Amino acid sequence: MLEGHPNIDFWQETVPGMIVKNGVCTGIVTSLGLEILSDSVVLTNGTFLNGLIHIGEKNFGGGRAGEKSATGITEQLLSLGFESGRMKTGTPPRIDGRSLNYDKMEIQLGDALPGKFSYTDTPVIEKQLPCYITYTSEDVHESLREGFDRSPMFNGRIQGLGPRYCPSIEDKINRFADKDRHQLFVEPEGWNTCEIYVNGFSSSLPEDVQYKALRKVAGFENMKMFRPGYAIEYDYFPPTQLNMNLETKLIKNLFFAGQINGTTGYEEAACQGLMAGINAHLAILDRDPFILKRSEAYIGVLIDDLVNKGTNEPYRMFTSRAEYRILLRQDNADIRLTPIAHKLGMQGMDGRLERVNSKIENASRIERYFDDTSVDPVLINDFLDSVDSSPLRQKVKARSIVTRPNIDIKDMRRSLPYLESYLSQYDEETITIAEVSMKYDGYIRKEQEMVDKMDRLESVKLADHFDYKTLKSLSFEAREKLNQIRPRTIGQASRISGVSPSDISVLLVHVGR
Numbered sequence: 001m002l003e004g005h006p007n008i009d010f011w012q013e014t015v016p017g018m019i020v021k022n023g024v025c026t027g028i029v030t031s032l033g034l035e036i037l038s039d040s041v042v043l044t045n046g047t048f049l050n051g052l053i054h055i056g057e058k059n060f061g062g063g064r065a066g067e068k069s070a071t072g073i074t075e076q077l078l079s080l081g082f083e084s085g086r087m088k089t090g091t092p093p094r095i096d097g098r099s100l101n102y103d104k105m106e107i108q109l110g111d112a113l114p115g116k117f118s119y120t121d122t123p124v125i126e127k128q129l130p131c132y133i134t135y136t137s138e139d140v141h142e143s144l145r146e147g148f149d150r151s152p153m154f155n156g157r158i159q160g161l162g163p164r165y166c167p168s169i170e171d172k173i174n175r176f177a178d179k180d181r182h183q184l185f186v187e188p189e190g191w192n193t194c195e196i197y198v199n200g201f202s203s204s205l206p207e208d209v210q211y212k213a214l215r216k217v218a219g220f221e222n223m224k225m226f227r228p229g230y231a232i233e234y235d236y237f238p239p240t241q242l243n244m245n246l247e248t249k250l251i252k253n254l255f256f257a258g259q260i261n262g263t264t265g266y267e268e269a270a271c272q273g274l275m276a277g278i279n280a281h282l283a284i285l286d287r288d289p290f291i292l293k294r295s296e297a298y299i300g301v302l303i304d305d306l307v308n309k310g311t312n313e314p315y316r317m318f319t320s321r322a323e324y325r326i327l328l329r330q331d332n333a334d335i336r337l338t339p340i341a342h343k344l345g346m347q348g349m350d351g352r353l354e355r356v357n358s359k360i361e362n363a364s365r366i367e368r369y370f371d372d373t374s375v376d377p378v379l380i381n382d383f384l385d386s387v388d389s390s391p392l393r394q395k396v397k398a399r400s401i402v403t404r405p406n407i408d409i410k411d412m413r414r415s416l417p418y419l420e421s422y423l424s425q426y427d428e429e430t431i432t433i434a435e436v437s438m439k440y441d442g443y444i445r446k447e448q449e450m451v452d453k454m455d456r457l458e459s460v461k462l463a464d465h466f467d468y469k470t471l472k473s474l475s476f477e478a479r480e481k482l483n484q485i486r487p488r489t490i491g492q493a494s495r496i497s498g499v500s501p502s503d504i505s506v507l508l509v510h511v512g513r
Contacts, residue, residue, distance in 0.1 A: 023250070048070040093226075094189075100222075163313070167202075
């Protein structure tokens with residue numbers, strides 16, 4: 001896809017450093033000594049910066065299995081005044097799927113009606129590969145414990161913190177000693193390979209220990225291993241050193257995205273790459289930065305958390321991190337973000353915006369129909385009785401029935417022929433939008449009011465170079481954090497860990513509010 005894009009050129013080589021002049025990044029230097037000049041640079045180094053792979057007592061440099069680590073960039077950034085840290089992540093062994101006995105495992109079929117990540121007319125998936133579930137046992141755990149004295153996690157050779165929510169198998173056995181088994185997901189890597197990914201068995205134990213333990217798992221008795229699991233340590237740069245557009249505060253036109261910012265996970269890295277790329281482009285054109293708000297997208301929550309709170313362990317995006325979850329729904333993602341993408345000038349957005357506007361208008365028509373259409377008790381009471389919902393004593397508007405618990409439009413259509421006839425002109429996606437809007441209208445409006453209040457704080461700007469140490473009414477921690485992070489608005493300041501509501505009141509007085 002990238003190679004087919006007419007405006008992208010490639011040069012494949014290791015980059016040991018950037019060209020930085022007078023606090024501005026003006027290009028990169030390759031390992032062959034070539035200088036490539038540019039108006040902006042985005043670093044997306046993943047786990048490669050001084051990457052160190054651990055398998056038991058062995059360790060060696062590498063960015064991932066079979067690839068060299070990258071040196072030079074960390075050292076240059078440190079010399080420019082950046083702070084760095086170390087993090088760790090891991091991966092499970094890869095297994096020959098032909099050597100497994102699937103009859104001893106639980107099959108996990110794909111969705112009967114597979115959802116899509118795109119709102120475009122992509123083909124429906126007709127054929128799916130199943131996954132399987134099996135379990136460890138006390139026997140497996142005992143085999144693994146035999147290698148704990150050679151584990152880099154337990155003997156102190158790994159310094160970096162690993163992801164809290166994806167512990168290695170040895171970590172699980174150690175932390176949850178009361179559990180006599182743990183679930184393993186047996187996942188095929190693709191249609192054209194027999195390689196299996198053993199999800200849940202991430203490990204940095206010696207390869208012989210991994211092999212011996214896995215062969216005691218149900219269905220793995222004759223297992224053949226392609227390569228063992230391993231842990232990898234790498235450098236990252238605390239993201240409080242970034243502006244909200246992912247540009248570094250110390251060096252102009254230098255952007256960071258992905259694991260260099262302390263995140264873990266594919267989606268987390270992808271969304272930062274997208275945002276850093278957009279903002280690098282906007283910076284070249286001297287246009288305002290593109291910043292998604294916490295109320296607009298999970299991307300906004302992720303970047304806001306990183307820049308304002310930082311992270312000392314691999315950060316993963318969870319819905320629970322967002323305070324506006326009712327607004328950030330999957331059914332309205334295109335409605336929230338397509339107009340923004342269109343305004344940015346992203347390719348192919350004209351047709352998409354037209355489709356989104358049509359969907360919004362059609363959903364509104366459905367809502368108006370439910371507001372105007374009365375339902376006769378004779379037609380609906382049998383159905384209401386079947387779902388333990390109070391019967392009607394008189395005609396009511398269709399909307400009031402939709403808002404009842406345990407009732408959805410799909411059920412109502414079966415009882416009301418005229419409703420089925422009206423809705424047949426709309427697709428299921430549009431009907432769902434209308435239904436969600438009607439069912440959760442009160443909650444959605446309440447949350448929007450919260451967003452509007454916060455937006456008023458976002459509109460109150462703070463001076464870029466103000467010295468917060470001069471505001472003695474602020475707490476010591478607030479002065480320290482505000483000088484370090486340098487928020488652009490009162491809203492951003494309010495989300496910094498250690499800045500209290502009373503500190504925000506002081507700032508509001510200071511800016512004349």
